[in-house]
Amino acid sequence: MYGTQQCCGGINLIDGWTTAPFTLPGLLTFLLFLGFFAALGWRHGAMREFIVFITAVGGWLVLQSKGGIFVTLVNLGSMFTAFVEGGGLTGNTDEAFEAAFDAPDWVTASSRDGFLFLLWVLLVLFIYWLSGRLIKKSNHNGWAILWGIGNGLFVTQIFLPRLMQLFSPGYMVSGPPTEVIETGEVSINAFLRNGAFLIGQTINRFWALIDPVRxxxxxxxxxxxxxxxxxxxxxxxxxxxxxxxxxK
Amino acid sequence: MGPIEQIFFTIGIMITLIGLARGYIRELGSTLIILSALFLLTFFQSRILAALKLVDGGQCTDTSCNGLYFLIFAGLFAVMVFAGYAGKTLYISGSPIDQPGKFLLDIAVGALNGYLISGTIWYYLDRFDYPFRNLTGFQSPLTTEAQKMLQYLPPNLFDNPVYWIVPVIILLILSVRG
Known part of the structure; x- marks a missing residue:
């Protein structure tokens, strides 16, 4: 998957991203990122972090495979609004139905990905807040750190390509979301492969970085x-x- | 017999499992002993070899005594490591952290000890051109992977043998300061 996608007139950005040597600032940023999530996990507690992790992964899988349901629901809202504005609740039903069927979709095919991403972010933030309020006892132990790092790695995979898009507009979104959208299938395998890939690349680049002063x-x-x-x-x-x- | 790296991986895994059973607190004491042994052997290696050449009175040619040299160096290392595990040794006491952190540390420290021990034995086999080939069934040449691994064997890691004792000294100083 990585190293094969091209965009922007043949510039292979993803390949460049994966094979470029790790710079010290890049490495420190990545470690800082994981350290931040580990500390966040420790502070939040094991059970709460576990629930956030399950929600993040489960929510992402559901939204990618059954996201059409949520898009349809939101677009039904657009139709209902047009129906009401057309006087559907005051007896002018023919014109109201006509207006409802002509109502533009709030979520179009081009904004579908962004909408589902936003929905996923809101869901994770809501569960993060809710778990903190409802679960009173959550152990601050090694599990909390592990779940925190797990959350960090997952969020990295989802957010990193989008952040890259923000700063480099030609950058293609890669990783699990793209693969799932393209194939229309949920692929846990792709997620695991990407996670392993991310860790492997980090170790390889780290090794390349320290090699001169090994x-x-x-x-x-x-x-x-x-x-x-x-x-x-x-x-x-x-x-x-x-x-x-x-x-003795 | 399979490739030599498989044998030393197996030895390393067995030592890792021993580390898992003993716990990381006791394994840390063994690690410090192993690092000290590595320092002593790498620091005095050239001197020991020079002394051995003096003792044999010119009987040994370049390769004829490799088996003996291997036995001496690997034997010295094995005795020190054995003392670190079972003899009068540096014992560290304290309370371990909760699971799964303890399990991960047990594995990590056990794996470090496994790498240090099996890697050092392999290094001396390679250093003395794989003696006792008839007994071990060793066949040259090494696989490509094994040749790459040679540069990462413990005694090949550091240019200066003193590096091996640095972490030991730092930990001992910290333990004295409490």
Whole structure:
């Protein structure tokens, strides 16, 4: 999927995006992004984050596969408004029905994608707010961090192409939404592949970035990792002991 | 026997599983011992080899004593690692974090130890041109993947052996400061 889509007179933007070496600011932004969602997850709590994650993924899948229902409902609103304005509630039914059938769609084929995206964003924000109000006890543990990162990765996949479109108007929306819209099928497989792809690309680019200063970078990484592990031990105490673990 | 990288991946996975069973707090103590062992072996490697050449009195040609050298270096490393796991060792106590963070840390620290141990043994096999081929069934040449992996074996990672002891010292200083 990636690396094959072209737009803008043959400029392969997505391919360029995937194969370009990771810049340090880019890497830091990505890590900051994940760190932000991890911290948000920790603060929000495991159960609330889980519900937000399920809603985000489930809502996206439903909207992409059954989005036509919501579009039809909204367009029925347009017809009803025209019906009322045509005097349908005051007895002038023939003209009212005519006006209703001639009423323009609020959501057209060209604005369908944007409408469903907006609906999805509103749904996730609403559930985020609602879960915070209804669920009183939500543990602040490792699960909360994991669900937070999961939410971050999912939101990245949905938002990143649209943000790119905002700043580079010729950029094509890629990833799960496009594939689903084009094929008309819900593809969890595409979502998982994209998630794995995103992580794989990050590691590859990170490796390419540190390669020129590999020994020092690896030393820093190793030290930071061990410090992190040490930090994750409550009241750590070091002592020499036998193999049984009893101090001598 | 399959490609050599499969064997060392298997060894690494087994050590990771041991790490999972022991928990990351105890594994961290073993990691520090392994890093110290790597420092000692890489720092004194050339000196040990020079001493061995003096001792053999010119009996060994360039490759004839590779098996002996491998046994000495891998043996020294194995003894230190074994001491780190089962002997008088650095013991770290404390309370672990909640699941699933604990599980992830157990896996991560276990995998690090697995990589350090199996990678170092592989390094010495490669350094001394894969001795005991009749016993191990090793067949050259290595696969393309294995040749790429050689540069990432632990003793090949750092130009300076002192790098191995830096994290150990930092952690020990932090533990003394509390």
């Amino acid at each position: 020994p020092v970078a690896l030393l820093i990484l190793l030290t930071l990792f061990l410090l992190f592990v040490n930090w994750m031990i409550g009241s750590p105490k070091y002592r020499w002991s036998g193999g049984s673990g009893k101090s």
